Amino acid sequence: MVSKGQKVRKDKRMAKKVIATGKTKTKRTNAPKKEKAKKEKPKKELKSLTKKEIEEHIVSLANAGHTPSEIGLILKEEFGIYDVKAVIGKKVQQVLAEHNLLPQIPEDLFNLIKKAVKIRKHMETNRKDYTAKRGYMITISKIRRLARYYKRKGKLPKDWYYDEATASLLVR
Numbered sequence: 001m002v003s004k005g006q007k008v009r010k011d012k013r014m015a016k017k018v019i020a021t022g023k024t025k026t027k028r029t030n031a032p033k034k035e036k037a038k039k040e041k042p043k044k045e046l047k048s049l050t051k052k053e054i055e056e057h058i059v060s061l062a063n064a065g066h067t068p069s070e071i072g073l074i075l076k077e078e079f080g081i082y083d084v085k086a087v088i089g090k091k092v093q094q095v096l097a098e099h100n101l102l103p104q105i106p107e108d109l110f111n112l113i114k115k116a117v118k119i120r121k122h123m124e125t126n127r128k129d130y131t132a133k134r135g136y137m138i139t140i141s142k143i144r145r146l147a148r149y150y151k152r153k154g155k156l157p158k159d160w161y162y163d164e165a166t167a168s169l170l171v172r
Contacts, residue, residue: 049079051088055095058084062101068092069107105170106155112143113162117171120164 049057057079061071071092075081085091096102103110119136123129143162150156 049081054079054081054084054088058092058095059099059101062096062099067103067107068096106146106150109143109146109150109156110170112139112146113167114171115139116143116162116164117168120168 054075057075058071061074062068066074072084075084075092081087084095088095090098093102105113116136116139119132119139123132123136126132140162147156147160147162151158151160
């Protein structure tokens with residue numbers, strides 16, 4: 001089975017033994033592909049909710065201070081609504097836009113700004129952390145790239161730009 005000169009080793013990710021032939025530094029050797037997770041069936045409570053009631057839940061959750069992604073998670077966990085668009089014909093953000101409840105800054109951009117503020121605060125106490133400095137620069141470039149996209153799409157004003165001082169005020 002194993003010829004002379006080949007090493008037999010036990011792979012950490014697999015239960016069976018793998019014959020190491022040349023490529024001993026690869027991350028995965030003959031590892032099986034992951035299957036896509038199957039969607040669970042909606043809960044019975046979904047049948048009792050109308051489209052209008054679901055929209056009212058979305059609006060009340062937004063008024064309570066939840067972001068659109070948090071609203072989607074809450075609808076999935078509590079009401080069994082896995083795909084809002086399939087049930088009511090609109091996305092969560094479309095419902096929020098109809099009721100003028102969308103945040104001024106899109107959620108993904110806001111999350112990047114929060115991350116940059118957090119890294120900046122870390123860098124003030126740890127001046128020699130060059131890895132954090134690199135991460136900060138990468139995060140800032142992501143913010144600028146995403147802001148350029150949102151300006152082009154009209155979701156941000158044309159004169160909007162990222163500034164460290166205003167970002168820390170925005171996150172608080």
